[in-house]
Amino acid sequence: MSSSRLKRVGESPTIRIANIASQMKSDGIDVISFSLGEPDFDTPKHISDAASEALYNGATHYAPSPGIPELREAIANKLVSENGLEAKASDILVTPGAKQAIFEIMMSVLDDGDEAIIFDPAWVSYDPCISFAGANTTWVPTDPDNGFMPVDVADYITDKTRIIVVNSPCNPTGGVFSQKELKNIADLAIDHDLLVLSDEIYEKIVYDRKHLSIGAMDGMQDRTITVNGFSKAYAMTGWRLGYVHANPELLQGFKKIHSHSVSSATTFAQYGGVAALEGPQEPVMEMVDEFRKRRDILIDGLNAIGIKCNKPDGAFYAFADVSEYGDGDTIAEKLLSEAHVALTPGSAFGASGKNFVRISYATSQERIREALKRIEDCLL
Numbered sequence: 001m002s003s004s005r006l007k008r009v010g011e012s013p014t015i016r017i018a019n020i021a022s023q024m025k026s027d028g029i030d031v032i033s034f035s036l037g038e039p040d041f042d043t044p045k046h047i048s049d050a051a052s053e054a055l056y057n058g059a060t061h062y063a064p065s066p067g068i069p070e071l072r073e074a075i076a077n078k079l080v081s082e083n084g085l086e087a088k089a090s091d092i093l094v095t096p097g098a099k100q101a102i103f104e105i106m107m108s109v110l111d112d113g114d115e116a117i118i119f120d121p122a123w124v125s126y127d128p129c130i131s132f133a134g135a136n137t138t139w140v141p142t143d144p145d146n147g148f149m150p151v152d153v154a155d156y157i158t159d160k161t162r163i164i165v166v167n168s169p170c171n172p173t174g175g176v177f178s179q180k181e182l183k184n185i186a187d188l189a190i191d192h193d194l195l196v197l198s199d200e201i202y203e204k205i206v207y208d209r210k211h212l213s214i215g216a217m218d219g220m221q222d223r224t225i226t227v228n229g230f231s232k233a234y235a236m237t238g239w240r241l242g243y244v245h246a247n248p249e250l251l252q253g254f255k256k257i258h259s260h261s262v263s264s265a266t267t268f269a270q271y272g273g274v275a276a277l278e279g280p281q282e283p284v285m286e287m288v289d290e291f292r293k294r295r296d297i298l299i300d301g302l303n304a305i306g307i308k309c310n311k312p313d314g315a316f317y318a319f320a321d322v323s324e325y326g327d328g329d330t331i332a333e334k335l336l337s338e339a340h341v342a343l344t345p346g347s348a349f350g351a352s353g354k355n356f357v358r359i360s361y362a363t364s365q366e367r368i369r370e371a372l373k374r375i376e377d378c379l380l
């Protein structure tokens with residue numbers, strides 16, 4: 001009964017594990033969850049206040065499909081001042097989450113049989129979005145000993161390649177791209193006339209590194225599609241608020257899919273987005289400081305029990321090599337059933353993740369310490 005398009009795509013593996021963990025929790029089991037990609041903090045109050053004020057003042061009607069003017073303006077200002085892009089409000093489309101933006105992009109720019117390059121391991125939804133669009137994913141290997149940076153990208157470009165997806169900081173590895181690595185990709189995109197989708201959703205969560213936007217590099221302005229959102233930086237996952245910046249011709253395509261599918265992002269949520277961008281940024285810094293402490297506890301603890309993991313430079317994920325004890329699928333299953341620790345097998349993010357697990361450290365220091373103890377007891 002279902003379409004061939006649907007058959008190309010599987011269930012989200014991260015959500016599957018989270019569902020098993022939450023079933024165990026509702027059965028009364030004390031599961032420590034390291035599986036979901038969302039901050040455990042509440043949205044900063046001034047953001048919720050702005051949205052509720054808008055809600056009570058009547059922002060309950062359809063919004064303009066590309067987003068309310070105030071938010072598009074605030075996003076454009078942010079992209080100019082923080083990211084060095086040449087952005088205008090009219091170049092922005094506000095979406096219900098960055099994920100919807102990525103879906104709209106793939107559906108707009110890819111034709112049947114085209115190829116899209118992603119770096120292995122990669123966030124779970126790029127490949128399905130590429131498949132929905134009828135195109136094929138080309139997985140480029142990365143080097144775990146060099147922050148999971150891609151290797152030999154040029155060798156994977158063919159005359160069918162249309163787009164390269166860059167995700168810095170990266171989910172699932174926490175890898176952050178340097179100027180040199182971005183320049184390599186930019187040079188290839190220019191030489192082969194390719195688009196770049198730059199997913200910068202974790203840009204605020206970097207440790208001792210500077211986030212760089214590939215769209216600000218020479219020759220990249222028109223061929224870069226920059227995606228970002230509010231979920232991770234401002235702990236606003238449930239608000240479903242993201243955005244995309246692209247040249248007017250590309251944006252026109254995204255808008256077409258957007259207006260015929262979701263119409264717009266939720267109107268009052270968009271006022272929260274304005275407050276997030278224009279209000280105090282201290283809550284973001286406090287969250288990042290806390291993530292850093294958790295990262296340090298987790299990575300030191302993992303290495304102490306023989307699970308190899310370099311300190312990631314960004315996001316709130318550790319991609320840990322469990323091959324000392326088994327493959328990632330086996331270890332994730334064992335830890336969930338025996339230690340009641342939920343994490344995601346690395347294979348969910350691409351074939352290269354076979355011997356890895358992804359640990360999302362968006363949980364308290366105390367729970368991280370407790371999980372390390374349980375992992376040690378279970379595996380040693």
Ligand SMILES: Cc1ncc(COP(=O)(O)O)c(C=O)c1O
Binds near residue numbers: 228229237
């Ligand atoms: C790399 C990456 N891109 C995009 C998204 C989607 O974010 P949003 O909540 O804005 O849809 C996620 C969420 O997990 C992500 O990890």
